Amino acid sequence: MRAKDRTGLVGEERAAEFLSGRGHSVLARRWRSRTGELDLVTRDGDALVAVEVKTRRGTGYGHPFEAVTAQKLRRLHKLLAEFASGQTHWPTKRRVDVVSVLILRQPGTGPQAFIEHLKDV
Amino acid sequence: MxxxxxxxxxxxxxxxxxxxxxxxxxxxxxxxxxxxxxxxxxxxxxxxxxxxxxxxxxxxxxxxxxxxxxxxxxxxxxxxxxxxxxxxxxxxxxxxxxxxxxxxxxxxxxxxxxxxxxxxxxxxxxxxxxxxxxxxxxxxxxxxxxxxxxxxxxxxxxxxxxxxxxxxxxxxxxxxxxxxxxxxxTSAGGGCEDQEESVGHQDLADVRGQHEARFALEVAAAGGHHMMFIGAPGAGKTMLAERLPSVLPALDDDAAMEVTAIASISSHAETVTRLQRRAPYQAPHHSASAPAIVGGGSRIPVPGAVTRAHRGVLFLDEAPEFPRRVLDSLRQPLETGSICLQRAAGQVTYPAQFQLVLAANPCPCGMNVGRGTACTCSVAERRRYLSRLSGPLLDRMDLQVHVERPRSAAIALQEPAESSAEVLSRVVRARQIQRERLLPYGLRLNSEAPMSLLSRDLRLPASSTRLLNQALDRAALSLRGYLRVLRLAWTLADICAKDTPDQDDVDAAMQLRLTRS
Missing domain, CATH: 3.30.230.10 (Ribosomal Protein S5; domain 2)
Structure with a gap:
């Protein structure tokens, strides 16, 4: 496994923990279809949420949020619709969230994750 | 937040x-x-x-x-x-x-x-x-x-x-x-003055002979009159016109603010650091287009030469070589003192109170002076050349001066000619007299006086204007020309520190205006 994939996995793990703490129940991780992949699918109250997790080890190549383009957002909405159509029961409310995980090395304490969450983008 | x-x-x-x-x-x-x-x-x-x-x-x-x-x-x-x-x-x-x-x-x-x-x-x-x-x-x-x-x-x-x-x-x-x-x-409050008043100016002392032209230049400076030099190549038309700013008094606070603001928005790269007290001088080349002269540009028009010459001198050398459209575009700003430009993006009005100085050769070869024996132009060519300056434009020229080629006697003179500073002191005095007379009417210069003022409060006795009235009746003068002769007569009187112009002043003003060959 390459370093960048491991970073991504660690980020998804942290994001799932973070969202569970905020009352989300995780329905699926790394759900794939022919169109692409959803990092996390959760249920927040009565809404079905597709979560895109972006993890970076620094902002040298830009902030994680900046890597989410309009094209990617369109694909996420399409994937969420595909996911929903595969379920027998699904909530009527759907939305796409983006979570950024910044893993920064702090002097002394080792790596630390800074998580930001944008709803319904 | x-x-x-x-x-x-x-x-x-x-x-x-x-x-x-x-x-x-x-x-x-x-x-x-x-x-x-x-x-x-x-x-x-x-x-x-x-x-x-x-x-x-x-x-x-x-x-x-x-x-x-x-x-x-x-x-x-x-x-x-x-x-x-x-x-x-x-x-x-x-x-x-x-x-x-x-x-x-x-x-x-x-x-x-x-x-x-x-x-x-x-x-x-x-x-x-x-x-x-x-x-x-x-x-x-x-x-x-x-x-x-x-x-x-x-x-x-x-x-x-x-x-x-x-x-x-x-x-x-x-x-x-x-x-x-x-x-x-902190605001300098006018303390930040233009120190080098005369640096970069040529001095009138350089001009040899040319007494008539020098006098006309002084009159033009004193009253803010438009003028035109006609003469053979090398006679010194350009030399004289370039020295007009050196005999113009320093700008007052309001004028200096306007001139500096125009310099600030103009495309010149130099940054403004102090109020410009010196009268501006613009001498565009005769290949200039109408937008370059009056202002133009695609979106919001930028100021042209007439605006950059605001409160100063616009000198058009070789005036007949300018496209006629360009020359005639000057008529509106000459009359109103401002230029109004319309574009799809909006309308702007720039100030354009300038003193126009034209220089022209008498004919294409330039030798049609005196008896004109050296001139090689045909009669048709000669007639066509000066007719490029339209009648309405010439009508606005208060002084039309023939500049003769100086003779050797002018160079042989040992004593130097009068310097700009001496002329300037007389111009400043004449302007002071004008300001005191015209201040109640909200004016500064004789060249701004309207007909209503000159025919009522500042009316001259009929004895002084007898010849002028005859000229108007014979249609040798337009009514605008009549008005401009009166203004010029007042300036001539101011230079001599007379209270009102007498018949000599009016006749001299007519002479200065109508010296057509």
Whole structure:
């Protein structure tokens, strides 16, 4: 496994923990279809949420949020619709969230994750 | 957090409009939305602002940033809003406070340096008129901004200095201010004068002989009259015209402010640091187009030569070589003292009170002087040449002077000719007399006196104007010509410090106007 994939996995793990703490129940991780992949699918109250997790080890190549383009957002909405159509029961409310995980090395304490969450983008 | 405000000024022509910049940070993916009719240069400011903020060490939030420029209906252009947008964005992020009432006027470099912008003087004047108390400019514009009295000017080298000056107490992430910090520049209040009054001016002492032309030049300077030199090549027409600014008195405060403001918005690269007290001098080449002379350009028109010559001299050398369309476009500004330009993007009025000086050869070969035996032109050529100057334009020339080639006697004279300073002292005195007489009517110069004034309060006795009235009756003069002869007669009297012009002055004025070959 390459370093960048491991970073991504660690980020998804942290994001799932973070969202569970905020009352989300995780329905699926790394759900794939022919169109692409959803990092996390959760249920927040009565809404079905597709979560895109972006993890970076620094902002040298830009902030994680900046890597989410309009094209990617369109694909996420399409994937969420595909996911929903595969379920027998699904909530009527759907939305796409983006979570950024910044893993920064702090002097002394080792790596630390800074998580930001944008709803319904 | 959320909303921030700052102010700036956008210029349309020479009129400054106060702009309110509002920034809003929304919880959404990073984007920069600029509303309120920005032009291409202003749209590019987004990337300058993000880079400048990052390199200043106070990054903009990675969220959706919406910036609105009020009033939204006014088309905005230029880069002078950069600093105001950044200030409002930082205020929205909670880093700055107190930016609501300050005006910010500067372009940003990618490293966060503040760069100078054009038109700071009229912009700050507009802000002061609107009641703004604090204006932030780049250090390079500080001297220019400080020419406006009654406003606190803050000059900064770098956005860090601006951030430090407006920093909110609760913001922790404030970058170090530069070594200079922000400088409070106090208004010079007119103390910052143009020191080198006569530097760069040629002196009338260089002109040998030419007594008639020198006298005409003095009269033109004293009364602000338009004049025309006709003469053979090498006779000294250009030399004389170039020396007209040297016998014009220094501009008063209001005129100096106008002239400096025009220099500030004109495309010249040099920055304005003090009030321009010297009368401007513009000598466009005869290949100039009409937009170059009267002002033009695609969106909001930029000032042309007539505006840059405001309160000064517009000299057209080889006047018949100018396209006729260009010459005739001068007629409106000559009459009204301003030029009104219309474009799809809007209408602007620039001041254009200039003194017109034309120089022309008598014919294409230039030798048709005296008996004209050396002239090689055909009669048709000669007639065509000066007829390129249209009648309506010539009618506006108060003095038409023939410049003869000087003889060897003029050079042989040992004593130097009269210097500009001596002539200037007489011009200043004549202008003083005019001002005292015309002040009750709100005028400064004889050349501005209207017919209603000259035919009522300043009416000359019939004995003085007998020949002039005859000329009008014989249709040798237009009514405008009649008016202009009267104005010229008053100037001639003022030069001799007489109370009113007598018959000699009126006849001399007619002579100076009508010396056509």
């Amino acid at each position: 959320g909303m921030g405000r700052a102010r700036s000024v956008v210029l349309v022509g020479m009129d400054g409009h106060l702009i309110e910049v509002e920034a809003d940070i929304g919880q959404s993916l990073p984007a920069f939305v600029l509303l309120g009719l920005p032009d291409a240069a202003l749209r590019e400011s987004q990337d300058r602002i993000r880079s400048a903020a990052k390199n200043a060490g106070l990054q903009l939030p990675r969220r959706r940033l919406t910036v609105n420029l009020f009033p939204a209906s006014l088309p905005k252009s230029g880069s002078g809003l950069d600093l105001a947008i950044l200030a409002s964005a930082w205020a929205a992020d909670g880093h700055l406070t107190g930016t609501d009432d300050a005006v910010f006027l500067a372009e940003l470099g990618l490293d966060g340096r503040l760069r100078p912008v054009k038109g700071v003087l009229p912009a700050v004047a507009a802000a002061a008129a609107a009641g703004v108390e604090t204006v932030v400019v780049s250090a390079d514009n500080a001297a220019e901004a400080a020419l406006v009295p009654g406003v606190e000017i803050l000059a900064a080298e770098h956005v860090c200095d601006v951030a430090a000056a407006f920093s909110a107490a609760e913001s922790a992430a404030m970058p170090e201010a530069g070594s200079e910090g922000i400088q409070r520049v």
